[in-house]
Amino acid sequence: MTRPSNRTESTPSANTPPGSEVIFLGTGTSVGVPSLGCECAVCTSDDPRNNRTRCAIVVRLPEGNLLVDTPPDLRTQLLREKIPLVHAVLFTHEHVDHLYGLDDLRLFPFRLGHAVPLYCEHHVEARIRMVYDYAFSDRVPTHPGSAPQLSFEQITHDSFEVLGVEVTPIPMQHGPHFNVLGFRIGGFAYCTDTNHIPADSIERLRGVDTLVIDALRFKSHPTHFNVEEALEVINEVQPRAAYLTHICHDLDHGIVEPQLPDNVYLAYDGLRLPLPQ
Template sequence: MNTPRTSNPESPPNQATVFPEVVFLGTGTSVGIPALGCDCEVCTSTDPRNNRTRCAILFRLPAGNLLVDTPPDLRTQLLREKIPLIHAVLFTHEHTDHLFGLDDLRLFPFRLGHGVPLYCESHVERRIRKVYDYAFSDREATHPGSTPQLDFVTITGTPFEVLGIEVIPIPLKHGPYFDVLGFRIGDFAYCTDTNEVPESSIELLRGVKTLVIDALRYQPHPTHFSVDEAIEVIRKVQPQEAYLTHICHDLNHPVADAELPEGIHLAYDGLRLPMNL
């Protein structure tokens, strides 16, 4: 079993001593936990594992920090985890809870010396250009850093390279209207915001050691897996261990985690896992 580990997140990611790892920046559903105005047991819990910001993860790689999605809580997440720099971003899809922290990338081009590379499908790029139209205006900038500097790299369903490592896109369904991507890097796969993994994508996940997958709540949902549905997918893929993410306030961490089958866990904000490239 992968044991959550502690490392020095302030160390420059190009140091040979940095072990490749995954940092769970956020593991919550679109409204976050605690939910506004809710006084349920989970939303009022003092267990920090029940405090769930919007979903994102970070791959700490030998060549840099690779972020997956830019949720509205991004600045808070990066400060909390002491992540000083983002070198590139992957996008699973264009929903608000995975996109609306994009402006928090504005500082990074000063240190990178170029715009932040955004790896996404063409329809996600169109959404970003529409929502963040000020970042792509022909108007002369008033000062450096007034808008985020972003460099798009179009991805499709074929593997591609980022920061010297291969990324395998995993096509997923997110309800009846949205096709989204999961990603596999080495022996680790991340599949958030889905309620259907096609058989062809199951095959792409074969052999992963760690699978992270959407599991919103116990009850069925039209665009997200329930806990039981996620467990069914996990049993198909047969990873060594699995973590559930995109969790709502129906799941009280210590109770729900204890009830899961062996090798399956609830993820939580700040969890760190080693990985093999």
């Protein structure tokens, strides 16, 4: 069944704290869209929804802004969405397109009054300490802000609390070599960069209102869901609404979205959704 792509977003429920929302900073694949040197119809499109920076979201909560991943486009994304401060960061995994904007956090400790807390698994912490070794040096800094001030909160597959909300990790696989995390906050779940969600993790998604899920393209891929596979997961979980993310230039927003089931949409940079309970 198809439906028109223009629609009205759902409104927050009565028990959603005012201002609680999810902001899509980026919805594109690792090279972004447009991709360098490509002159396809999507890369040259004048539809702003086809302009996709690397994947990240911000969850705006009463106690602060919770960032999920630090892509290379982070500074541009935060300026575009007028987000002046990040209070904490969750990491799904350690790949370049989800990590290499971390240095853009340097200004935030001046306003926070403390290091930026990073919530991640042990292997992600190890990668951050290696790539950003200058942030953890014993050398006396030449001046404040010369390196990002970071603190680690190691997470496992158990639920934890950050900025006043409970976060439930969703263990997933990202191809044959990488274990990654999705996250659930209340009735919202974010599951990017995966091509397999184990049965136990599917159970953690039961009852979710809004599901965001990886759907790279129509063709199969060794480390990402394609559209058909993402729709299979959506059909199993049965959320009220689902949004496809980590999209490459194979998917033209205006053409593909009307072909999707009535409750499934293509996410786009700058999309804002109320945080469901």
